[in-house]
Amino acid sequence: MEALRNKARELLQSRTVQVVIGYSRGSGGSSRAVFVQAPSQADALVFDDTCRQNLAVYLMKPEVRKLGKAALVATPSALRTILQLAAENQLSDHDLLVLVVDPGGDVVPLATFGAIEARVAALNTDLSADEKEELRKYKALGQEQRRGFWQEHFSRCLKCYACRAACPLCYCSRCTVECNQPQWIPVPAHDLGNLEWNVMRAMHLAGRCVNCGDCSRACPVGIPLYLLNQELISEVFANFEFRSGLAAKAENAMSTFKPNDPEDFIR
Amino acid sequence: MSAMDVFKPMLLKIDQVTDEAPDVKTLRLVFVDEQQGREFAFRTGQFGEYSVFGEGECTFCIASPPTRPGYIECTFRKAGRVTSALAGLEPGETIGFRGPYGNVFPIGDWEGKNLLFIAGGIALPPMRSVIWNVLDLRDRYREITIVYGARTVADLVYKRELAEWAGRPDVTLITTVDPGGETPDWKGEVGFVPAVLDKAAPASRDTIAVVCGPPVMIKFTFPVLARLGFAPENIFTTLENRMKCGVGKCGRCNVGKHFVCKDGPVFTFAQLREMPQEY
Amino acid sequence: MEIELRSIDREALAKLFAHWRDEGRRIVAPKQLGEKIDFAPVTGLDQVSLDQVQTVQSPKTAVFPRVEELFSYKSRDGQVEIRERDGTGVPRTVIFGLRPCDAAAFASLAAIFNWDSPDSLFSSRLANTVVVGLSCPRADEYCFCTSVGGGPGATAGSDILLTGTGNGTYLAEIVSEKGRQLVEGAGDLFGPALSKEKETFLARVDKAFDRDRIGPALAALFENTAFWAEQSLRCLGCGACAYVCPACACFDIQDEGDVSGKRLRCWDSCGFGLFTLHTSGHNPRPLQSQRWRQRLMHKFAYMPERQQVLGCVGCGRCSRACPVDMNILEHLRGVVEAKP
Numbered sequence A: 001m002e003a004l005r006n007k008a009r010e011l012l013q014s015r016t017v018q019v020v021i022g023y024s025r026g027s028g029g030s031s032r033a034v035f036v037q038a039p040s041q042a043d044a045l046v047f048d049d050t051c052r053q054n055l056a057v058y059l060m061k062p063e064v065r066k067l068g069k070a071a072l073v074a075t076p077s078a079l080r081t082i083l084q085l086a087a088e089n090q091l092s093d094h095d096l097l098v099l100v101v102d103p104g105g106d107v108v109p110l111a112t113f114g115a116i117e118a119r120v121a122a123l124n125t126d127l128s129a130d131e132k133e134e135l136r137k138y139k140a141l142g143q144e145q146r147r148g149f150w151q152e153h154f155s156r157c158l159k160c161y162a163c164r165a166a167c168p169l170c171y172c173s174r175c176t177v178e179c180n181q182p183q184w185i186p187v188p189a190h191d192l193g194n195l196e197w198n199v200m201r202a203m204h205l206a207g208r209c210v211n212c213g214d215c216s217r218a219c220p221v222g223i224p225l226y227l228l229n230q231e232l233i234s235e236v237f238a239n240f241e242f243r244s245g246l247a248a249k250a251e252n253a254m255s256t257f258k259p260n261d262p263e264d265f266i267r
Numbered sequence B: 001m002s003a004m005d006v007f008k009p010m011l012l013k014i015d016q017v018t019d020e021a022p023d024v025k026t027l028r029l030v031f032v033d034e035q036q037g038r039e040f041a042f043r044t045g046q047f048g049e050y051s052v053f054g055e056g057e058c059t060f061c062i063a064s065p066p067t068r069p070g071y072i073e074c075t076f077r078k079a080g081r082v083t084s085a086l087a088g089l090e091p092g093e094t095i096g097f098r099g100p101y102g103n104v105f106p107i108g109d110w111e112g113k114n115l116l117f118i119a120g121g122i123a124l125p126p127m128r129s130v131i132w133n134v135l136d137l138r139d140r141y142r143e144i145t146i147v148y149g150a151r152t153v154a155d156l157v158y159k160r161e162l163a164e165w166a167g168r169p170d171v172t173l174i175t176t177v178d179p180g181g182e183t184p185d186w187k188g189e190v191g192f193v194p195a196v197l198d199k200a201a202p203a204s205r206d207t208i209a210v211v212c213g214p215p216v217m218i219k220f221t222f223p224v225l226a227r228l229g230f231a232p233e234n235i236f237t238t239l240e241n242r243m244k245c246g247v248g249k250c251g252r253c254n255v256g257k258h259f260v261c262k263d264g265p266v267f268t269f270a271q272l273r274e275m276p277q278e279y
Numbered sequence C: 001m002e003i004e005l006r007s008i009d010r011e012a013l014a015k016l017f018a019h020w021r022d023e024g025r026r027i028v029a030p031k032q033l034g035e036k037i038d039f040a041p042v043t044g045l046d047q048v049s050l051d052q053v054q055t056v057q058s059p060k061t062a063v064f065p066r067v068e069e070l071f072s073y074k075s076r077d078g079q080v081e082i083r084e085r086d087g088t089g090v091p092r093t094v095i096f097g098l099r100p101c102d103a104a105a106f107a108s109l110a111a112i113f114n115w116d117s118p119d120s121l122f123s124s125r126l127a128n129t130v131v132v133g134l135s136c137p138r139a140d141e142y143c144f145c146t147s148v149g150g151g152p153g154a155t156a157g158s159d160i161l162l163t164g165t166g167n168g169t170y171l172a173e174i175v176s177e178k179g180r181q182l183v184e185g186a187g188d189l190f191g192p193a194l195s196k197e198k199e200t201f202l203a204r205v206d207k208a209f210d211r212d213r214i215g216p217a218l219a220a221l222f223e224n225t226a227f228w229a230e231q232s233l234r235c236l237g238c239g240a241c242a243y244v245c246p247a248c249a250c251f252d253i254q255d256e257g258d259v260s261g262k263r264l265r266c267w268d269s270c271g272f273g274l275f276t277l278h279t280s281g282h283n284p285r286p287l288q289s290q291r292w293r294q295r296l297m298h299k300f301a302y303m304p305e306r307q308q309v310l311g312c313v314g315c316g317r318c319s320r321a322c323p324v325d326m327n328i329l330e331h332l333r334g335v336v337e338a339k340p
Helices: A002-013 A039-044 A055-060 A076-087 A113-121 A129-139 A143-154 A162-166 A191-205 A214-218 A225-240 B034-039 B081-087 B121-135 B159-167 B193-200 B215-228 B269-273 C010-022 C100-114 C120-127 C177-185 C211-221 C225-232 C240-244 C288-307 C317-321 C328-337
Strands: A019-025 A031-036 A070-073 A096-101 A107-110 B010-021 B024-031 B047-052 B056-061 B072-077 B094-101 B114-120 B144-150 B172-177 B207-212 B235-238 B266-268 C004-009 C026-033 C036-042 C067-076 C079-084 C093-098 C129-134 C160-164 C169-174 C251-257 C260-267
Touching: A002 A019, A002 A039, A002 A070, A002 A096, A002 A107, A019 A039, A019 A055, A031 A039, A031 A055, A055 A070, A055 A076, A076 A096, A076 A113, A096 A113, A107 A113, A129 A225, A143 A191, A162 A191, A162 A214, A191 A225, A214 A225, B024 B034, B024 B081, B024 B094, B047 B072, B047 B081, B056 B072, B056 B081, B056 B121, B056 C251, B072 B081, B072 B121, B094 C079, B114 B121, B114 B193, B121 B144, B121 B159, B121 B207, B144 B193, B159 B172, B172 B193, B193 B215, B207 B215, B215 B235, B235 B269, B266 B269, C004 C010, C010 C026, C010 C169, C036 C093, C100 C120, C100 C129, C100 C288, C120 C129, C129 C177, C160 C177, C169 C177, C211 C288, C211 C328, C225 C288, C240 C317, C288 C328, C317 C328
Parallel strands: A019 A070, A070 A096, B114 B144, B114 B207, B144 B172, B207 B235, C026 C093, C093 C129, C129 C160
Antiparallel strands: A019 A031, A096 A107, B010 B024, B010 B094, B024 B072, B047 B056, B047 B094, B235 B266, C004 C169, C026 C036, C067 C079, C067 C260, C160 C169, C251 C260
């Protein structure tokens, strides 16, 4: 961690960046986001197994963007998120320096999207064995069982939108639920509205989600949102051989049309 | 009083639709239940929540004066979901109404004084109620001056009534449009409301000023009034904020500790000075 | 009414549940739901989870549901018919096992809903609800009830407050008339108090700040935009804090339907950007820092000034539920210690 703190101090002192977005110690032994803007504050930075929040979410928050060029302490999920945001034209590598803390505690700065891509290429971006097993069990549910499964879970959804708020790829300045002409998704947290909200959000993330898991961790009532996302990740890969968050220039699987698209319903 | 009355709207039928300006309409509304209509009373400055069932509710002041019973009026610009729905309704159709809500212009306190009304654009509606109220009780007030401006001639609302007010010997009416907003036959002033007010320089002694308009107009009008000698407690305005319940429960219309729906919408500048700038 | 002391043991408590069921009461209590513990309908004491410090959500849904119908309507040929909600549909409810902080929050909710004019939807639900609280043998670092006028064994808001005294027995404080009627209707399930001793069975929650200092400190800090910006930089603007809070009651009104339909009341949060957004696009609170400030001002300054009650009971749920650890206790300490 000392290497990280030294790096932060150096970057701020030299004014290479105006803010270092990283983790600090939080309540109950957890860690939480910290925005270090002065070298003297760098001691607050930590990096360990508790550091899981996908900090890339702050790259899309106007109040943070206003602070100036940022250095971001990136987990593997955050690296992929940054590439996906770049592929969606939301980030330029001029405004961003990525810091990866490797297992030995050394800090690896990644100044270009190319450098991030190289780092990500060395990662295993597939689901873990446990995730695959849980997903397999979920997929084995028959349609009626699956309907009951989600009905029960979504009956507890509060429509607090913590899932949306935590997700770096949910950056629309006016979310679909915030449109009322027409009101595509009902506002109240009744069963239909909850189903529509969660399914719609999963669909809007299809081919984009990098499986960081922040949505599920953010959900106060513990709905296993990751199952929706992971299934769509595997469907997108099976159908289009595409994984998100691997390249700074990529075509979105679900929103790219080519004239030789095999689907004929669109002709 | 049934338990449900706070949220249950009264039913009003659209009696007349008037096109005031592009996208701006006035609805004249009568109560479906005549008894309810006879019993309905409000005071100038108050507002209501107008419903289009299935679309939602919208907050407008009651733009007609309480001195003219039997109907109420509202004026609105088509801007969002509910106003778009309202703009599509015809005479004979039914809408909902909850109210009257909010506080009032203390016109009783103003008796014997001069009154200066300053309004811009779509902000004339809240003023119209109080202007007609005092005109209907004309001999209780001394000089009445109205300064009203809009971006262009077409944007002036209540054109018929402006003509009526202009024709009255007991009212001084000054209308203006923004530079570039005049038509070849425009006979009124050309200039922003604060500048026109400055030029007119109405006396401040024993005078109450009521100002309604977009924030930028208010911002530049207040210094003019201060320069003319108006004390902040003698300058009244109405605030608008996003509302839902209209009765101080839903938590959203507050400016600091004040609910615009309960402690307002009428405020003096002296009160506004003590409130945070979150409106 | 003077608090009467009785006792009850676990076996009798289980029978009490059966008695409530026979009376047709809905029982809502903490229950294990997957990995979380939350209030849910139960039919027996064996389904109730009592070991946790606190549940995820508050029991406010019993008096302020997430979605509630205000009325339904039918329109035809330009005429509209409004059908009021049937006020008799409010179920008789027992909320069992809520903590003293949750019980105290009903006073905050009542202050919001019933000031100036009564809210019959809320009031009829509260009137039909009996609150059987359970005092806290344990607390965690998120709890701060004692800083806001409460305590791990406080009786305010409970009709009956149980304190576990070991060996499956509970001291039962009969706090209100409703509690007394419930005891009377329960035959001999409640016995005489075995001991008045309560303090030794309660958690220790040290006072973290002086609540009388919060209001003035907040007022002095209102214009300090840098303070609020710094406090709120990691806040993501979701509604988790407002929704799990037992004292938050902001709501939205939504119509659903066209030719026929309903008007609904549903939860809303001052943390959302859309909360105060005008149709014109103007927003009095466009920054998250202003919305975070509003949360604290409303609970700790405006409500005490207007209704003489705080909008916070120190349950700590918001801090536990917050995805980014906006620990409200930490922030309140920061408010009291800040130099304006």
